[in-house]
Amino acid sequence: MPERNVVIIGGGLVGSLTACYFAKRGWQVDLYEKRPGKQFCLPTWLSIRSINLAISERGFSALRRLDPTLEKRVKALVIPMHGRMIHSLDGTQTSQAYDVFGKAINSVGRSTLIRVLLDEASQYKNVRMHFNHEFQQADFDAGRADSDLIVGADGAYSRVRQRLMAKVMLNYSQTYIEHxxxxxxxxxxxxxxxxxxxxxxxxxxxxxxxxxxxxxxxxxxxxxxxxxxxxxxxxxxxxxxxxxxxxxxxxxxxxxxxxxxxxxxLMYVKCTPYTYKNRAVVIGDAAHAMVPFYGQGMNCGFEDIEELDKIMLSVARDGMSDDQILRALDTYSSKRTKDASAIVDLALDNYVEMRAKVIDYAYLARKHLEGLLHRVFPKHIIPLYTMVSFTSIPYAAVIGRWQRQSLWLHRAVRTAFAAAAFAVGVASARVLGLRAPSLVEVARLFTKRS
Amino acid sequence: MPERNVVIIGGGLVGSLTACYFAKRGWQVDLYEKRPGKQFCLPTWLSIRSINLAISERGFSALRRLDPTLEKRVKALVIPMHGRMIHSLDGTQTSQAYDVFGKAINSVGRSTLIRVLLDEASQYKNVRMHFNHEFQQADFDAGRADSDLIVGADGAYSRVRQRLMAKVMLNYSQTYIEHxxxxxxxxxxxxxxxxxxxxxxxxxxxxxxxxxxxxxxxxxxxxxxxxxxxxxxxxxxxxxxxxxxxxxxxxxxxxxxxxxxxxxxLMYVKCTPYTYKNRAVVIGDAAHAMVPFYGQGMNCGFEDIEELDKIMLSVARDGMSDDQILRALDTYSSKRTKDASAIVDLALDNYVEMRAKVIDYAYLARKHLEGLLHRVFPKHIIPLYTMVSFTSIPYAAVIGRWQRQSLWLHRAVRTAFAAAAFAVGVASARVLGLRAPSLVEVARLFTKRS
Structure with a gap:
């Protein structure tokens, strides 16, 4: 099996982690980044874009799979945030824990993390980095020896995706929010x-x-x-x-x-498919830019490459034929587009949660109840935020599970109310010497409400 | 007021009609078309794309506004189709009229129509045509004297729209259907x-x-x-x-x-806004490609330019300042994006109608009833197909009106059933010597069903 070569466009967080993964699996890697990045030591562009990052389980999982020590090194650089602190207009601060078991998401500087990852990538002898190189065009079909595969990790305004659009029937949408x-x-x-x-x-x-x-x-x-x-x-x-x-x-x-x-x-992107034959794939924001309100953009991007790696290994352990790459990319695209679409939607919904619902009593009551149940049945009732941030349950499955859970929760609450009403009814009847209501009568009262 | 110049990209149906309109209003027009078009006499590319065209009221209206004789000349070239002919598997043919008053849509060859329009445009002294010229790039902000305004009439895969995307926060989606x-x-x-x-x-x-x-x-x-x-x-x-x-x-x-x-x-496109400042606008398929099942793609494109012309004239009758152009384009974009989005959706829905519903009894019964009511109340009850194909009611208003109409129709049918049931009940009661049902009882029977 000949040595395989991959060209990665974009040396951001996802691009540099992708380089590490392909290098670990023995591919010859060429990483192209349009910004200058001399010696990886604090290139000026690292400070340009921010919106602080919060790394959580999915992100850590991808680092761990590549190298458990990498996860540890990154963990030493983060600041755990165990909950939200709500500031009301009068200055009162109220803490809302993210998880009943004390799990936390982790604030990390973009520049810090990217330096660690570029550093990591540079440890591999089979990684070549090219800064100051802008992607212009590519003939995905050229199939030259130096690019068996092109990975577009070039962000929300991806040019690789633009090329992909000219090659395949790409369903694509980009939407700006008003804020x-x-x-x-x-x-x-x-x-x-x-x-x-x-x-x-x-x-x-x-x-x-x-x-x-x-x-x-x-x-x-x-x-x-x-x-x-x-x-x-x-x-x-x-x-x-x-x-x-x-x-x-x-x-x-x-x-x-x-x-x-x-x-x-603020803009979000959905597209499908992610791939062109066995030749090209988009990954990270290039495939699924999202609004930042779930803190999952980078985590999802890291999970992309973990997923792709898992699928590639399951298809072929040593060396890959063109046909095996094709099958791996097809499998990746059809599964991952669904999961990414789910988290893009969840991130959008979470804006309303953050700016309004966190001070809504019904929301807080449900959150509290879910937390209690999660403590009692940790595997069966899992709050939405916990599933997204502290597990690796596929995003699309998270939504399905959460919908079923909501249905059960509503039923349980209604049953609890009915039981309480029955008890009150029986007790009042005794006190007043009247006929006690039957269980059926009370149940009917509550099922009518649905 | 200095003379205004417009560059039109795309010499197809919509591009050539746009050229005529701007020329008529005194603009200096440069029309660029990537395909060769020597002498406008049957350039080979005219036979490349087809899906026969059906021109109806909106298309004719735009021709008429430009020049009533143009409408007449085109009408001489079309073949009116007064209804659908449904072919069943056993060869039976069943005719379904499009309109109770006998209105028709009109089959016309794409090459025939485009030749007429290019010919028409070439009659204006202030129109220059440039064939074999492909649009590559444009600096919308350059504001050179030879392009105060750029109109992108370059079709579903518009490059002008691609440039627009780089300049404004464009909400954009393209979706391929499976067929x-x-x-x-x-x-x-x-x-x-x-x-x-x-x-x-x-x-x-x-x-x-x-x-x-x-x-x-x-x-x-x-x-x-x-x-x-x-x-x-x-x-x-x-x-x-x-x-x-x-x-x-x-x-x-x-x-x-x-x-x-x-x-x-088959693909459809939605985007908003259509414009960049007072400098650029996309029109026709470049703004709203749709699937061909309502026969409205070209009609909508023609209506685009009619609408734009109306708005421009309402803003300024003689000569236009940059600010007036800006206001006209803004108004055009905010109104037209809604109407185009409506017809893009209707065209998609009509695929199901054409391939399946036309042989569904409930559909046919409703169509028949609507037709009858339209004959009696021609201004108040108008079937959907008639509103789209035989009026100039804005597409978005068509959808709203149709939804209200459906609601009333359902109520009317229910009332008719209730009245009939009441009559039968009273009659049977008389025959059997029983108490007749009260009107309220019957009404209750039918209102419960909703």
Whole structure:
């Protein structure tokens, strides 16, 4: 079996992890990245894009499969966030744990993580890195020895995907949401974190919100999600809506950062298939960009490559024929498009949860009940957030399971109400000396409500 | 006010009509078409794409607004089809009129119509045509004197739209349906049409169908819509499903045409917005490609330019400032995206209607009832097909109106049933000497069913 070569377009988080995986399986890897990346030591572009990252189980699982020590090294660099801290308008802070067993998602700097992964990739002798190289065009069918396979890990505005679109009948959609984002920073206070570092902070204001994630240097990255208007007086806006955050950040800083920092747009992408024959595949944001509200963009991208690796190994252990690659890519595409579509939808839904539902009583009551049940039946009742963030249950299966669970939960709540009503009825009847209601009568009362 | 210049990309049906409209309003027009088009006399590319065209009210309206004699000249070239002719498996033919007042849609050859329109455009001194010119790139912001405005009329795979996507936050989706198509021809028989020329012929077979539209030379263009399999024995397939068509087309011809003729795919496109500042707009298939099952693709494209012209004139009668163009394009985009989205959906739904519902009794009963009511209340009850094909009611309004109409129709049918039941009840009660049911009792019986 001849040596196989793969060209990876995009040296971001997903691209660099993909390089490691292919290298580990013995492929000759060429990684192309359009930005400069001299020596991998803090290239300037690493600070351009942010929205803090939160790495959770799916991300760790992919690192672990590649190399258990890599997972450990990354874990040493993160800040665990065990729950949400809700900031109300009067400054009250309320903690909401992510998981009844104390599991956490983990704040990590994009630049920190990407340096670790590029470093890791450079340890492989069969990885060649090419910075300052922009992907323009590719003849997917050329089949030259230096590119048996092209992997597009070139992000939401992927050019590889654009080429794919010209080659296959690609069902594709891109949708912008009406809100954009702007980043600010909250400096340390007296040498320490200004607010709890073990929480993801949220200032939910129904139609918009502010969030903050901790950084290693004890600062916070603060992000405003809203329909951003140009010329808006940011300080006035913060004073009216996030007065405690304004105090901690400083009016001057808020004003200048709102002026200087770019306003990003938020977009999600779905497409199917992900592949062209045995020649090309898109992965990560190039395949399924999502809004950042579930903290799953990178985790899903990492899981992509773990899934692809599993499928490739199940198809052929040593060396791969063209036909085996074709089968592996087909299998990958038909399974993964469904899972990615599910998390793209969940991420969109979670925006409403973060900015509004977290202060809704019915939501909190259900969350509490689900948490209790999860504690008693940890394998059978699993809250949605836990399934997404702390397990590797396929995203599409998560949605199915959650829908069934909701149905059962509603039934259980109704039964509990009926039982309570029956007990009250019997007791009142005794006290008043009347005929007690029959079980059937009470049951009828409650089944009518459905 | 300086003279305005427009660059139109795409010299197809919509592009050439657009050229006429801008020329009529005094703009300097440059029309670019990638295919050769020497002297407009039967350029070879005109025969490449077909799916026969059916022009109806919206298309005629746009021609009429430009020049009433143009409408007349086109009307002389079409073959009116007053209804569907349904071919059942045993060869029975059943005619279903399109309209109770005898209105018709009109079969016209793509090459015939495009020649008329290119000819028309060439009559304007301020139109320059550039064939063999392919659009590659454009700096929408350049604002050179030779292109105040760029109109992308370059079809479903529009490159202008691709540029637009790089400039604005474009919500975009393209979706392929599972079926493709393949064209055949049915020659004249004894010097005349082999089947009725005043019908659109359909062989509805639930999950697939064959259709035929008449041509001026007394042949028919026959199109198979199905999940086309390669290596399929077309003659066997026709013998099993369309035996009468096979007889009229000839087995040899079917076999060779299935082998030689390309198999097309079917795709629809939605996007919003259609415009970039006051600089660019997409129109026709470039903005809203649709599946061909409502025969509205071209009609909608023609209506696009009529709408744009109306809006431009309402904004400014003589000469236009940049700001006026901006306002006109914004208005056009926000209105037209909704209407186009509606007809894209209707066209998709109509595939099920054509291949399956036309032989469904409930569908036929409703159609009959709607037709009767339309005859009595021609302004108040208008069947869906009539609104789409024989009026200029905006497509989005058509859907709203049709939904309200369906609701009323259901209520009316229920009331009619209730009245009949009441009459039968009273009559039976008399005969049997029992208490007659009250109106309320009968009404209750029927309102429960909803």
């Amino acid at each position: 954009g984002y702007c980043e600010f920073s909250m400096p340390p206070r007296n040498g320490d974190f200004a607010i709890s570092p073990s929480h993801l902070h949220i200032w939910p204001r129904q139609s918009f919100m502010l969030i903050a994630l901790p950084n290693q240097d004890k600062s916070f990255t603060v992000t405003l999600f809203d329909q951003l208007k140009t010329g808006q007086d940011a300080v006035e806006f913060f004073r009216a809506n996030f007065p405690d955050a304004l105090d901690l950040m400083g009016a001057d800083k808020v004003a200048s950062e709102y002026m200087v920092n770019p306003k990003g747009s | 493709g198509y393949c064209e055949f021809s049915m020659p004249p028989r004894n010097g005349d049409f082999a089947i009725s020329p005043s019908h659109l012929h359909i062989w509805p077979r639930q999950s697939f169908m064959l259709i035929a539209l008449p041509n001026q030379d007394k042949s028919f263009t026959v199109t198979l819509f199905d999940q086309l399999k390669t290596g399929q024995d077309a003659v066997e397939f026709f013998r099993a499903n369309f035996p009468d068509a096979l007889d009229l087309m000839g087995a040899d011809k079917v076999a060779s045409e299935y082998m030689v003729n390309p198999k097309g795919s």
